[in-house]
Amino acid sequence: MIEFHLNSRSGLPPYQQLVQQVRHALRLGLLKEGDRLPTVKDVAKQMAVNPNTVLKAYRELEHDGLVAARPGVGTFVTRTLADATLAAHGPLRKDLQRWLTKARLAGLDDESIEALFMSTFRDAAGEDVA
Amino acid sequence: MFWLTWRQFRTQAAVMFAAVAAFAATLAATGPQLADLYRTAGSSLVDQVSSPDQTLYYTGLLIVLAVPAVIGMFWGAPLISRELETGTHYLAWNQGVTRTRWLATKLGLGAAASMTAAGLTSLAVSWWSSPIDRAVNGGGATDTYFPRLDPVAFAARGVVPVAHAAFAFVLGVALGLVIRRTLPAMATTFALYAAVQISAPLWIRPHLAAPDRTTVPIEPGGAPISIQEGARQIVAHPEVPGAWETSQQTLNAAGQPASVPASFADCLHTEAGPPTLQQFEGCLADLGALGYQQQVTYQPAGNFWALQWAETGIYLGLALALTGFCAWWIRRRVT
Amino acid sequence: MSAVLRARGLGKRYKQRWALQSCDLDVPAGRVVGLVGPNGAGKSTLLNLASGMLTPTAGTIEVCGGRPAAGVEQLAKVGFVAQDTPVYSALSVADHLDLGKRLNPNWDDAVARDRIRRLGLDPKQRAGKLSGGQRAQLALTLGIAKRPELLILDEPVAALDPLARREFMQDLMEAVAEHELSVVLSSHLVSDVERTCDYVIVLVDSHVQVAGDIDDLVACHHRLTGPRRDPDTLPAGQHVLTASHTDRQTTLLVRTDTAVHDPTWTVGPLGLEDIVLAYMTRPADAVRDTRPALEVLRCSG
Known part of the structure; x- marks a missing residue:
């Protein structure tokens, strides 16, 4: 499972940082097809970040075809970039x-x-x- | 809401009622002896009261007079000002209870406790003092004990202390609400309550029931007479047991209100020291011979309960008006 | 989506001084709104108006579709954690939960007890003996367990150390994720707002300067650097927030809803903090002119 972090000096909006970290992990092979991303609630709690931000990041990843949300189960990696x-x-x-x-x-x-x-x-x- | 109010109030209530209970127990222990004494001695009881009981008589008066003031200062004034001071009203007013209900509960519980405390104290003291009061009303000497109608004793007997407590409590709450700081609110409550308590017997109470009038001749050996303001005013004390003299008027030979003639002061004039008794009686006789008389207006002992209920009504009315003010203020003017 | 907070010409005056003036807002539901601005700008006034602690001097305010604190039903919809998170110092932690349970129709006792347990608070502890962070957490617990539609927090972390602040924000974000709360919080820490909020309102000198989705705001504010030039010569769609000049160079912070094509400018991105600071340091006459604030609402990046 991936653990996110936010860099307040990166200049990127928080949701883009999350997207980038998932892409990076996919590229490095840290995340593979079928891996589950942490739930929105867990990310919000762990990073003290707005859940809407996490949702937005996941939606963008979904739009790019990298992950798929299965309602009630979680968000899973569907493709790797490696x-x-x-x-x-x-x-x-x-x-x-x-x-x-x-x-x-x-x-x-x-x-x-x-x-x-x-x-x-x-x-x-x-x-x-x- | 009642729970929260009670939870915040219970310590203060416990302290007050414990004190009332302790005092009532002291009275209960000595009261029956005093009643027995009255049965045997009648009105001459006033000369036979033991010294500890005499102390207890005055203590009782003081306590009943003090209870409403203490309630106003220590229960009423901090009730809301402390919340405003510490900001806890932000917490309270954002629960699922309207401010009006919050205020109503606080006022209701506080006023009920205030009236109960004052009522119990007054009941105990009135019961304990009743042999002395009856002795005074029956013609006993009034140099040590007050008639029930005397301003000092009146506010410490019967039902008025209940209304005084309700008024003092709501007065404290209203001032706390407006001033918003506990200590200044307490001080102002005391000052205002004391002012009202002093004004009532001076300007209001004498008019609450129809007074009696009596005209006494000015003569040596008649009703006791004293002089005031360098002999420009005369005060007569007709022997009406238990009465409360409310005003004095000197009448001339035609029966018209008049001032005391200057000849009276001249007659009493001495080179040094007070006039002798013979000189004083001589001057009184001269004044009487000119046809002067003294009219005394007083509330007779029989008006005690009429005055009690009338004053109770007035103070409860004031308390209600202040309650309305609090309800208006808390909705329109707070923060 | 319906507005959780709607203000029209809202104003509040204390004696001679206006604390808030001609405020128009439409905050959509389901958002975490950051209210930022310098001290004394009117943040607390706006939040107190929204919670019904204050009544407006001018205009109207509607929260969750009703007048603030209008009745029991309305009170149940809105939770408010006031500045300095006041609690009854003589009552215990358990008493506070009891208070919440007895006074709130939608009270979620399981959530409340669970939070207190996880925070490691002793239920018998008197609230007056709690640390600032614990007190804030207790106040937040009352606000969350009430299960409101909107939770308003006035500088909830201002008095907390960085660790307590982080814990508070973590719990708040968890509650937002769990209960689909709308939140309005004021803060002077833009970094906190950037992390936890998706909508921002900038309030300066009793006027709303700008209000909108943070991503939209970031997308339509730019830093332009180039050869020295008079800012008045910019195209109509570009509003200058701040301008600074050296003898050769001009740096502008602009808001525009279209791309900047002029090749003489080097266009740089602006973070939320830059944008907020730009609005805060604008000259006084621009601050009082509230028209641009409304235009920004339409700016969609």
């Missing part, structure tokens, strides 16, 4: 390493690289939304 994405990690990581070497050669220090990455990432995300 295989598909891990396989793709290798080549992408290599591309990124190549890009980082290029950036260093161009004279960028760590901070500049991070700023460039974040602003490009945000722009790309913004375009997706728009």
Whole structure:
């Protein structure tokens, strides 16, 4: 079973943090198909978090097809994220390493690289939304 | 709601009723002897009361006079002000009970306990003192003991203490509700109650039953006469057993109300010290010879119960009016 | 969904001073509402009006469809835990439960006894001897076991240490999950509100500044940074909450219901705390102008 935590400095709304933690656990194989997520009441009590927030997170996961709620029984994992994405990690990581070497050669220090990455990432995300 | 009220009130009630019971027991132990004494001695009882019983007589008066004041200060004033002070009214008023019912229960239980405590005390003291009261009404000397109608004894006999207690209690509650702080509410309750108790015999009680009037001649050897305000006023004391003199008026030869003539003061004038008895009697005789008489208005002993019930009605009416005020205030004005 | 709390032009005046003015609110049922604002902004006044401890000077307020504290039935629908969580110091913990049982028609004795047992409170203990945290928990127990539709809590954790605060909030959230309560709580700890609430009302200087779903509010408030520029030149749909300038740069906190496309701006996200602080630090004339608060209700991210 997964145990949630909230980071008040992450900048993400609480429900998104919960979603992210489930996805992360799925990716790392900590949660497998058929595993039961803790009940809304238990999460609310353990984390002192609004039950509606937990419900909202579970609904989003359900919408993404990662979990399914069985009324009166609980919420269960229906799919895992591990295989598909891990396989793709290798080549992408290599591309990124190549890009980082290029950036260093161009004279960028760590901070500049991070700023460039974040602003490009945000722009790309913004375009997706728009 | 009754449970909560009782739970909060029971300690205070226990203390008060234990004290009343202890005092009543003391009275019960000595009362029968006093009654026996009256049977044998009649009105001359007043000269034969033992010194401990004399102390008990005054203690009884004081206690019956004090009980309503104590109730107003220690039961009435804190009843709501303490809740407002500690914020527990927030707790109480958010249970499934309306404030009006909350107030009604508190007032009802408190007033019932107040009236019972005062009633029992008054009953015990009135019973114990009845041989002395009867002796005084029968013509016994009044230099040591009060007639029942005298303002001091009147408020410590019969049914009025019950109404006084109800009034003092609701007065305390109302002041606590308005002032919202316990100690100032207690002090104000005492001051206001004392003011009302002093005003009643001065301005209200004399008019509650039809008084009697008597006109006595001004002469040496007649009704005892004293002078006030440098001989500008005369006070006569006709021998009416158990009566309460409420006003005095000097009449001239024509039977009209008049002031005491200046000649009387001149007659009594001395170079130093008070006038001698012979001089005083001479001056009285001169005044009598001019046709002056003294009219005395008084409540006769027979009016005792009429006055008791009338005053009881007035105080209960005041208590009811204050209850209405409390109910209005708690709905409109609190917090 | 029906409104659990509805206010129209609500106001309360103490002698000369208005503690709350022209307040319009529609709080949906089933939410946990955080009421935030600086001290003296009128938070307690609003909650006391909602619980019926106060009567309005102006306007109307409706709670669970009725006038607050109008009668026994209405009283049963609303639980109120007042500031400093007052309890009868001379009565024991068990006496308090007894009080709740005798005075409330829907009292859930099993819930009450179970909570007291789990809290480890001695039923014979006099309430005056409890710690602040225990007293708050006792008051919360009374509020929950009453089984109201709406539970109102006025700064319930203000006086508690961090551990007691966490325990209190855990129990409150558990009760919300279990009993489908609506909750309105005031707090000056935005972090607590962010965690426990899904709806927020910001009250500043006796005026409601903004009220709405927290996720919606977060979605439609942004931080814009870019070259120095006059905020008045922004498009009509973008309301500036705060603006700060250096000689070259301008930073704006804006509310907008559409995306910001202007490429000269770097658009950054705002957390709830940033948003709340922005409303609290607005200039006084903006604070008293309550129109923008209503527009935000429509902002849906």
